[in-house]
Amino acid sequence: MTPPPPSADQQEPTPRVADTPRTSVGVLGARGRMGTEVVKAVTAAEDLELVAMIDSGDWLFDVANAGAQVVVDFTRPDVVMDNIRFCVDHDIHCVVGTTGFDAERLATVAAWLEAKPDVGVVIAPNFGIGALLLMKFAQEAARFFPSTEIVELHHPNKVDAPSGTAVRTARLVAEARRAAGLPPSPDATLDALPGARGADVEGVAVHAVRLTGLVAHQEVLMGAPGETLTLRHDSYDRASFMPGVLLAVRQIGSRPGLTVGIETFLGL
Ligand SMILES: NC(=O)C1=CN([C@@H]2O[C@H](COP(=O)(O)OP(=O)(O)OC[C@H]3O[C@@H](n4cnc5c(N)ncnc54)[C@H](OP(=O)(O)O)[C@@H]3O)[C@@H](O)[C@H]2O)C=CC1
Ligand SMILES: O=C(O)C1=N[C@H](C(=O)O)C[C@H](O)C1
Numbered sequence: 001m002t003p004p005p006p007s008a009d010q011q012e013p014t015p016r017v018a019d020t021p022r023t024s025v026g027v028l029g030a031r032g033r034m035g036t037e038v039v040k041a042v043t044a045a046e047d048l049e050l051v052a053m054i055d056s057g058d059w060l061f062d063v064a065n066a067g068a069q070v071v072v073d074f075t076r077p078d079v080v081m082d083n084i085r086f087c088v089d090h091d092i093h094c095v096v097g098t099t100g101f102d103a104e105r106l107a108t109v110a111a112w113l114e115a116k117p118d119v120g121v122v123i124a125p126n127f128g129i130g131a132l133l134l135m136k137f138a139q140e141a142a143r144f145f146p147s148t149e150i151v152e153l154h155h156p157n158k159v160d161a162p163s164g165t166a167v168r169t170a171r172l173v174a175e176a177r178r179a180a181g182l183p184p185s186p187d188a189t190l191d192a193l194p195g196a197r198g199a200d201v202e203g204v205a206v207h208a209v210r211l212t213g214l215v216a217h218q219e220v221l222m223g224a225p226g227e228t229l230t231l232r233h234d235s236y237d238r239a240s241f242m243p244g245v246l247l248a249v250r251q252i253g254s255r256p257g258l259t260v261g262i263e264t265f266l267g268l
Contacts, residue, residue, distance in 0.1 A: 025249060026052035026068035026092070028060075028083050033157075034074035034097060034238055041242040042072075048249060064090045070249050073098050077160055081105060084121060088112045093252040094121040095245060099164030101125075101260075110258045120252040122259040125164035127244030129266070131218065134233040135165070136268055138220040139172040141229060143180035145222035148173050149198070153209040153217040161208040165218060167201055168261070173220070174202035 025042045029035040030053035042050045051066040056075075060083065063071055070093045073083050077100025087094045088109075101123055109121055126132060142148055150173075152166035184203050198207040216235040221228060235241065244262055251265050259265075 020047070022047055022049040023249065023253070024049050024051045024067050024069045026050075026054065026063035026066060026071045028054045028063070028071055028073040029075035029098070031055050032074055034241065035072075037238045037242055038072050038074060038245055041239075041246055042249070045246060048246070060086050063087070063092065068092055070095060070252055072096075072245060072249060076100075081108070084109055085112060088116050088119055088121065091116060091119055093119060095248040095252055096121065096123045097127060097241070097245065099125060099160050101164070106258065106260060113257055118256055120255045120257065120259070122248050122252055122255065122262060122265075124244070124248065124260070124262045125168045127241040127248070127262060128216075128233070128235050129244060130233045130240070131165055131216075131235065132244075132261070132263055132266065132268060134218060134220065134231050135169050135172055136263070137231050138169055138222075139176050141222055141231070142173040142176035143182065145224045145229065146182065147185040147221075147223035148177070149185070149205045149207065149221050150201075151207045151209065151219045151221065153211060153214050153219075155214050155216070156210040156212055158210065161210070162199055162201070162206045163208070163216070163218070165216075166206045166208070169218065169220060170201035170204040170206050174204050177203070 025048050027035050027038050027042065030039050039050060039053060042048045051068050052063040054060060054063060071087050073080055073094060073096045075083060075098050077098060080096060080098040080100065084094055084096065113119060113121060150166050150170055152163045154163060189197060198205040215237065218233050220231040247265055248262050
């Protein structure tokens with residue numbers, strides 16, 4: 001016989017959202033283009049609490065004093081290393097979207113983290129799900145095409161070129177080409193104005209366009225005799241990056257050490 005349902009006074013109280021602990025989040029670059037979106041997204045998330053907003057000229061100690069457990073950094077390539085150092089030293093997990101990371105910088109962050117085995121730092125050139133899939137597809141397709149070039153297109157206020165995403169895509173494509181034993185993309189150019197053939201990232205040409213009206217876009221062009229394949233991703237709004245940022249904020253506390261990209265967080 002099915003037992004009768006418990007009466008109201010026998011039931012476990014349903015936990016209210018206010019009773020569940022929220023993760024305290026500080027945003028660095030909070031009034032910038034990306035930071036503004038992050039502040040909105042964190043404020044709207046019931047499981048997160050915005051405790052600090054920092055821009056240039058503000059006191060970085062405020063994130064520690066406010067008890068931030070996780071910091072989100074969308075600042076500038078020339079200041080981001082100092083920010084990460086501060087957070088690691090103060091046992092604060094970091095979700096970093098700022099660009100400008102080469103192998104040397106990544107190794108430096110990994111070395112800082114050796115002294116702090118419980119702290120997690122994720123450095124992601126792109127938090128957009130579509131952009132991550134584009135990188136994955138490009139990596140997959142690269143071995144089938146003798147030629148690959150990358151065109152990234154952004155708003156004219158972007159301070160770095162080429163984009164962090166384009167550099168990472170080029171490295172992934174280059175790695176796939178090397179693994180497949182492909183020779184360099186054919187190119188008979190003998191004479192070119194400086195810059196005409198783009199930047200060379202591990203043998204892959206990367207071209208950067210800066211245009212009013214754009215946000216963040218990338219094309220990977222691949223060519224074989226008689227056919228081409230073009231993979232394209234467009235972020236029309238910075239809201240496109242927020243699901244990835246929030247995912248990283250929620251996961252970084254259980255991912256100690258250095259993670260590059262959020263692909264593993266998504267099971268990609
Ligand atoms: N990974 C991803 O998915 C994405 C990455 N990005 C990257 O994020 C970075 C920021 O881009 P965007 O938001 O467009 O840039 P913005 O220039 O709009 O914003 C940068 C912000 O950082 C602040 N800032 C500068 N120095 C410091 C400092 N020492 N401490 C704290 N804040 C500081 C600036 O403040 P102030 O104005 O007072 O100087 C500004 O508010 C870039 O590297 C960009 O490439 C962008 C989009 C997506
Ligand atoms: O500055 C931007 O806007 C963006 N920066 C990142 C990059 O350099 O790859 C990500 C996205 O392209 C937008």
